[in-house]
Amino acid sequence: TSYILSERGYDVAYIDLDFHGPAGQSLFPVDIQFKGGKEGLELPTSNGVRVISVGYFLGDNPFPLSGRDKIDLLADFFSILSLGELDFTIIDLPPGMGDELTFTQRILKEKISIAMVTTNSELSLNVVERLIKYAKTEGLRLLGIIVNMADLFKRYGLKQIEEKLQVDILGKVSYYPKLEEFKTIKDKLENIHEFRKEIENIVGGILKKLNY
Amino acid sequence: TSYILSERGYDVAYIDLDFHGPAGQSLFPVDIQFKGGKEGLELPTSNGVRVISVGYFLGDNPFPLSGRDKIDLLADFFSILSLGELDFTIIDLPPGMGDELTFTQRILKEKISIAMVTTNSELSLNVVERLIKYAKTEGLRLLGIIVNMADLFKRYGLKQIEEKLQVDILGKVSYYPKLEEFKTIKDKLENIHEFRKEIENIVGGILKKLNY
Numbered sequence: 367t368s369y370i371l372s373e374r375g376y377d378v379a380y381i382d383l384d385f386h387g388p389a390g391q392s393l394f395p396v397d398i399q400f401k402g403g404k405e406g407l408e409l410p411t412s413n414g415v416r417v418i419s420v421g422y423f424l425g426d427n428p429f430p431l432s433g434r435d436k437i438d439l440l441a442d443f444f445s446i447l448s449l450g451e452l453d454f455t456i457i458d459l460p461p462g463m464g465d466e467l468t469f470t471q472r473i474l475k476e477k478i479s480i481a482m483v484t485t486n487s488e489l490s491l492n493v494v495e496r497l498i499k500y501a502k503t504e505g506l507r508l509l510g511i512i513v514n515m516a517d518l519f520k521r522y523g524l525k526q527i528e529e530k531l532q533v534d535i536l537g538k539v540s541y542y543p544k545l546e547e548f549k550t551i552k553d554k555l556e557n558i559h560e561f562r563k564e565i566e567n568i569v570g571g572i573l574k575k576l577n578y
Numbered sequence: 579t580s581y582i583l584s585e586r587g588y589d590v591a592y593i594d595l596d597f598h599g600p601a602g603q604s605l606f607p608v609d610i611q612f613k614g615g616k617e618g619l620e621l622p623t624s625n626g627v628r629v630i631s632v633g634y635f636l637g638d639n640p641f642p643l644s645g646r647d648k649i650d651l652l653a654d655f656f657s658i659l660s661l662g663e664l665d666f667t668i669i670d671l672p673p674g675m676g677d678e679l680t681f682t683q684r685i686l687k688e689k690i691s692i693a694m695v696t697t698n699s700e701l702s703l704n705v706v707e708r709l710i711k712y713a714k715t716e717g718l719r720l721l722g723i724i725v726n727m728a729d730l731f732k733r734y735g736l737k738q739i740e741e742k743l744q745v746d747i748l749g750k751v752s753y754y755p756k757l758e759e760f761k762t763i764k765d766k767l768e769n770i771h772e773f774r775k776e777i778e779n780i781v782g783g784i785l786k787k788l789n790y
Contacts, residue, residue, distance in 0.1 A: 386674025387705040428712035430675035433645015462598025463642035500640035
């Protein structure tokens, strides 16, 4: 989504807050050094997207992180980043209702809109169902649901999920075995046309929801 | 694994520490009330396995949990449970190196052995690779790796994963679309024979590793 938005001419940042399983460093390779300035840490640009992930600093080293340390790291992320004037900031959160979500919510308040990614397996839908209840209680702006690997877990059709969860479906992504062969998001999108079409569709859905 | 071990006559408890996406309540349905005694909270038995999961208390309600609260809940779980004399206690941890792992490790120390579940997708293998490094640094007893949905993500064969990660493969589980049709683990195992065979195989591998 970040990459497609930047292709369309928007200024986009991608912030990977999944500290336990960061993917940003693989999806968006960065060669340059990080540069600090008096405005804060400037995010490196990868394929047009400004991007930050703990993965850049970790290599393949382990990163045990207690609850307290995670809150500190989240505070660091949000305090040192110099995001400047952006059209979109995409924040990749791990599943669940931990500090990654509640802290981000506290910092960004009404600026955030949420898109939830789920498979249509029973377990994944249960997690998302709880998350939707939470979002509604908290008055968070919920754009909708993206169904991943939609062709694999066929428990429910998209219409059924929409009815069950009472939330719009923004789009679906199928399972592509070849996705694994390409490391960066640019390569994935350029080489697997059906995948690209599905992501374009989701981006369209999000922009429409946001009245862009 | 818990269920198969109990079938084989072992006393087994299953503790679901995945607070954000608890599955224990679906896999092991429980009708009876929880009973407290002076020894602590007695775990209800479901299909022969003593089981505890926050899922029993949540229903489909959301459960936001900050880092501090999670540590408190973990402390509660381990302090109030009356496990008695068991042959095996299977602890289901969410992915990553958060408090769920480090706290459990601090409480149970050398009593724990770890089996890691991964798919053979690049992202999942990266997460597990970090976890293995961590386990080795901490001197944790690592039984091996279980490869889930092994027939879907074919990036690496089992032998290749073994070489890449330098850890034994305990077994694999294939992707069964029908798995979703059955809710409890008992029903899943009874109705999908190939699935049962794979799990039996993993249990055999684990018992062998533990010299049972």
